[in-house]
Amino acid sequence: MFTHVLSRHTPMEKNQQKFDYQLLGRVLRLATPYKMIFILAAVLAVVLAPLAILRPYLLQVMVDDYIFKYDVAGMGRIALIILGILVLHVILQYFFIYSTSWLGQSVIRDLRVRVFNHISNLKLTYFDTTPIGTSTTRTINDIETINTIFAQGIITIVADILTLIAVLAVMLYTSWELTLVCLTTMPFLIAATYIFKEKVKAAYQVVRTQIQRMNAFLQERITGMRIVQIFNAEDQEMQKFKAINREYTQANLDSILYYAIFFPVIEIISAASLGLLVWWGARGYISGTVTLGAFVAFPLYLSMLFRPMRMLADKFNTLQMGLVAADRVFRILDKDSVIENKGTTPITKFDGHISFEDVWFAYVGKNYVLRDINFSIEPGKTLAVVGSTGSGKSTIINILNRFYEINKGSIKIDGVDIREYNLHQLREHIAIVLQDVFLFSGSVLENITLRDETITRAQVIEAAKMIGAHEFIQKLPGGYDYEVMERGATLSMGQRQLISFVRALVFNPDILILDEATSSIDPETESVIQYAIEKLITKRTSIIIAHRLSTIRHADNILVLEKGKIAEYGSHEELLTIENGHYKELYEMQFIQEEV
Numbered sequence: 001m002f003t004h005v006l007s008r009h010t011p012m013e014k015n016q017q018k019f020d021y022q023l024l025g026r027v028l029r030l031a032t033p034y035k036m037i038f039i040l041a042a043v044l045a046v047v048l049a050p051l052a053i054l055r056p057y058l059l060q061v062m063v064d065d066y067i068f069k070y071d072v073a074g075m076g077r078i079a080l081i082i083l084g085i086l087v088l089h090v091i092l093q094y095f096f097i098y099s100t101s102w103l104g105q106s107v108i109r110d111l112r113v114r115v116f117n118h119i120s121n122l123k124l125t126y127f128d129t130t131p132i133g134t135s136t137t138r139t140i141n142d143i144e145t146i147n148t149i150f151a152q153g154i155i156t157i158v159a160d161i162l163t164l165i166a167v168l169a170v171m172l173y174t175s176w177e178l179t180l181v182c183l184t185t186m187p188f189l190i191a192a193t194y195i196f197k198e199k200v201k202a203a204y205q206v207v208r209t210q211i212q213r214m215n216a217f218l219q220e221r222i223t224g225m226r227i228v229q230i231f232n233a234e235d236q237e238m239q240k241f242k243a244i245n246r247e248y249t250q251a252n253l254d255s256i257l258y259y260a261i262f263f264p265v266i267e268i269i270s271a272a273s274l275g276l277l278v279w280w281g282a283r284g285y286i287s288g289t290v291t292l293g294a295f296v297a298f299p300l301y302l303s304m305l306f307r308p309m310r311m312l313a314d315k316f317n318t319l320q321m322g323l324v325a326a327d328r329v330f331r332i333l334d335k336d337s338v339i340e341n342k343g344t345t346p347i348t349k350f351d352g353h354i355s356f357e358d359v360w361f362a363y364v365g366k367n368y369v370l371r372d373i374n375f376s377i378e379p380g381k382t383l384a385v386v387g388s389t390g391s392g393k394s395t396i397i398n399i400l401n402r403f404y405e406i407n408k409g410s411i412k413i414d415g416v417d418i419r420e421y422n423l424h425q426l427r428e429h430i431a432i433v434l435q436d437v438f439l440f441s442g443s444v445l446e447n448i449t450l451r452d453e454t455i456t457r458a459q460v461i462e463a464a465k466m467i468g469a470h471e472f473i474q475k476l477p478g479g480y481d482y483e484v485m486e487r488g489a490t491l492s493m494g495q496r497q498l499i500s501f502v503r504a505l506v507f508n509p510d511i512l513i514l515d516e517a518t519s520s521i522d523p524e525t526e527s528v529i530q531y532a533i534e535k536l537i538t539k540r541t542s543i544i545i546a547h548r549l550s551t552i553r554h555a556d557n558i559l560v561l562e563k564g565k566i567a568e569y570g571s572h573e574e575l576l577t578i579e580n581g582h583y584k585e586l587y588e589m590q591f592i593q594e595e596v
Helices: 011-015 020-067 072-120 124-127 132-174 174-223 223-232 235-286 292-333 393-400 423-428 444-449 457-467 471-476 495-505 524-536 572-576 580-596
Strands: 356-361 368-377 382-387 408-415 428-432 511-515 541-545 559-564 565-570
Touching: 020 072, 020 132, 020 292, 072 132, 072 292, 072 511, 174 223, 174 292, 223 235, 235 292, 235 393, 235 524, 235 541, 356 393, 368 393, 368 565, 382 393, 382 580, 393 511, 393 541, 408 580, 423 428, 428 495, 444 457, 457 471, 457 495, 457 524, 471 495, 495 524, 524 541, 559 572, 559 580, 565 572, 565 580, 572 580
Parallel strands: 382 541, 382 559, 428 511, 511 541
Antiparallel strands: 356 368, 356 408, 559 565
16 A cells, blocks of 8 residues: 555665765765864864874873983872873863764754745745655654764764874884784784775664665555555555564664674774884884883874774774765755745735636646636636535646646736746745645644734634634634644634634635535535535626535536536526526536435
8 A cells, every 4th residue: 555665776776886986075065154173173183193193192202211210200200290281181082073073963953944935935846746754764763873974973083083093104104014913914904994984884874774765655554544554455564564673673783783894804804003113013022122111102003093093994984874864955956946036026915806717737647637728717606616625626726826837828916927926925925724624733723823923812712713613613622722633633624724714714814725625514514615615706706616516506607527628617597598508417416416
């Protein structure tokens, strides 16, 4: 049931064989508003590298110059210096970790707002073809992964590389022979690191894809749980979830396996280097070519050399996965499927004259859903749109609000093409009441005002009384402060519909659209809804899409659609006089059903 299968690798992941420096540059530009913090973190990275080397170097000096010379005062001074450097290193390390983490969190906070704002303005075509779980993954999981580029990625990698350079420089300065002996295991370390990096990168890519699959699956199933239970499909859906969960778990286990192999291998290589160091260092000390201080300090140097090398591969993979996530997020931001908003004609109030002139529209390619549509509605009049399923009724309102752009022709309001109006102002003056009312988690009042602070409680109550919804809202626990569950699950269909009517009225639209607002209402509630509709459409240009023809008798004109074309147009009485007419056929069919 409604399964959306994703491939294990996206095209970008398959083709990304080399490190994408251009993408990295684009990610780093996100930190432009916080460049001072970025510079601070970079400076701290540069300072911390040599500072970390000072402690083992001073220990070597202490052994060679003070301990064997019995210089107690000198040992005390060196000890205090080492302590001071340790304290300074801890303080600077704190600021380094905090600044990189703060930078990452600030960048992703801004990016989340940017992505959400962009998604909010995308054409409905995007939502028609993209699972909600995918967008959720992009906005939450992928953006959170981008944080690692700053907190654990580029700056910390630079810090580790600087530390490696500093350690090697001091080791070579202290004893080039011991350094070369310690580095004999380096080819094995480089080979192990490269293999680990490639394997973990591939495993992480699969993990990211499986997270997306799981989010998309859960979003659909939880949202559609009523359908799953109605058709007793719990077992089938559980089997599908187990399969997705198994693949996700396996992807994580694969990445853990590589870590479980890599770190012990590094420990073995590190132990081998230490063994060579002790063997060669002891010979050097006996022969007098290596000082005891160098012999004592070199294990510390070796530890400082292997620790960042051990973490570099993991951090580079973290950086790489951050870039994979960034590429996914940027692909959403780069989508140009946004309704153009270039209109400059100001709107204070619509008179409400609507005209469709030679309108053609297709959701995909040239599979036209509407063909050569021509009609007009006079200000303050009501037009009813009827037709069989798939005839294009809902498409009429979708293109009037510019949720989709028409392919040919023009739609005008008050003689002006709707593309010449500012998009947001256009929608502010048009209200739609849908058949499937969507209510958000929050109070009844918040669902009516949609948190618009310019709308007062008094205005909401006045609108509810006018519609006839005040009485039922008052009976709810808490009244207008009653907490509505997600999608209004605790309210009946009629109650949700009445709230949507109050919502439409309180925004005081100039044009009102009712999309099959009574199709799911029981006959008892229908009379209340019908009263609300009559109040809503008073003195407003209205378009009513309905299956129940009894609800549209008061319409001034009725437009009958058939396979995307206008089949008939006229008043209720006029259409009933047409022999073998579509409307007359629909009306008589419903009349007979009601009589039965």
